[in-house]
Amino acid sequence: MGEEMQMNGYEEGLGAGDEDQVLKWEAGLPNADDLTPLSQSLIPPELALAFSISPDPSRTMLDVNLASQNTLSNLCRQSQPFSSNHLKSLPSFAEDPSHDPLVVEGDENEPESTTNDGSDVRKVRRLDGAEVADSTMQTENCDNNNNDDNSARTLKKPRLVWTPQLHKRFIDVVAHLGIKNSVPKTIMQLMNVEGLTRENVASHLQKYRLYLKRMQGLSNEGPFSSDHLFASTPVLQSFHESGNSGHMPLPMYHRPLLPMPVLGIAHGHGHMTIPVGNPPAPATHHGFESHPYNISREQQQDWSATGRTASAAPSTMICMEETSVPAIQSQISLFIFLSACK
DNA sequence: CGCCTAATAT
DNA sequence: AATATTAGGC
Numbered sequence A: 001m002g003e004e005m006q007m008n009g010y011e012e013g014l015g016a017g018d019e020d021q022v023l024k025w026e027a028g029l030p031n032a033d034d035l036t037p038l039s040q041s042l043i044p045p046e047l048a049l050a051f052s053i054s055p056d057p058s059r060t061m062l063d064v065n066l067a068s069q070n071t072l073s074n075l076c077r078q079s080q081p082f083s084s085n086h087l088k089s090l091p092s093f094a095e096d097p098s099h100d101p102l103v104v105e106g107d108e109n110e111p112e113s114t115t116n117d118g119s120d121v122r123k124v125r126r127l128d129g130a131e132v133a134d135s136t137m138q139t140e141n142c143d144n145n146n147n148d149d150n151s152a153r154t155l156k157k158p159r160l161v162w163t164p165q166l167h168k169r170f171i172d173v174v175a176h177l178g179i180k181n182s183v184p185k186t187i188m189q190l191m192n193v194e195g196l197t198r199e200n201v202a203s204h205l206q207k208y209r210l211y212l213k214r215m216q217g218l219s220n221e222g223p224f225s226s227d228h229l230f231a232s233t234p235v236l237q238s239f240h241e242s243g244n245s246g247h248m249p250l251p252m253y254h255r256p257l258l259p260m261p262v263l264g265i266a267h268g269h270g271h272m273t274i275p276v277g278n279p280p281a282p283a284t285h286h287g288f289e290s291h292p293y294n295i296s297r298e299q300q301q302d303w304s305a306t307g308r309t310a311s312a313a314p315s316t317m318i319c320m321e322e323t324s325v326p327a328i329q330s331q332i333s334l335f336i337f338l339s340a341c342k
Numbered sequence B: 001c002g003c004c005t006a007a008t009a010t
Numbered sequence C: 001a002a003t004a005t006t007a008g009g010c
Helices: A016-028 A044-050 A061-076 A082-089 A130-143 A164-177 A184-191 A198-221 A236-240 A297-307 A315-320 A325-341
Strands: none
Touching: A164 A184, A164 A198, A184 A198
């Protein structure tokens, strides 16, 4: 190890040797199966919010992914300056002028993040440009990368890409809140993703609702109700009789299994979109562990050990304790969905 | 006002 | 199709 790290002559030009290196490199990469399980979530959103746990610049695999992505798709231009990840913790506006305008200028969502003491609720979010820019604006960038460097201040933020990870987080939060209590602002806060704006969430939520609606329609009129499993959960009713005002604040949607596409993490056309946003901040506690976006499978397994000494119980159970039932359902739904996708 | 949602635009 | 932006209504 270490030998490959020093591929320097690289910029000299592309040669046969490079190809080999690339292949080798690729071989060493985890395959889709390994990458997929990038889940985290569970519990923390609420706690995080409650405790004002703020996001911190933790990043790891994400950057790796990002970097690899850049490497791969970067044939037509220089790589993104994702080195700027560090500054994410500042609300400021001009940390990184290069592609920062997105800062939160247009985002006044949190005017009151305020200045109380100046050190807590930094919902401060901003997307990393790089994250989104890459997969979404790629084409454009390639074509004309000349107009953006000078008009930096008027730059528009790149479109948010709802990566499977992001979507999962979204789903988890919605599950916690219950579809009924899920409104953009709240979701956004619980998701706790830097750079995510209320508008982003609102838009996605709208889409998600449409999706649910479709689902609902289908499940009702479909040949036969195939998912009693979920239907039997305490969830359904809330959906059905919305009249039940103010009772269990934990309503929830019932199985979102169909293709709200975003979940198609799997391998598709070797396209691999894992740009993920900036992970929220977890803040690992003793008994609890919040998982940032970037946890790998190993880490995931870890938690059962970490979260508590009970080793056998399903992670879900452990985390849930009494935190929220919906969370489990969310997990299950996701699982089912993923299975179904195959 | 701020936020939410539906409609519309890109 | 996926997101963003706008328009209206609380």
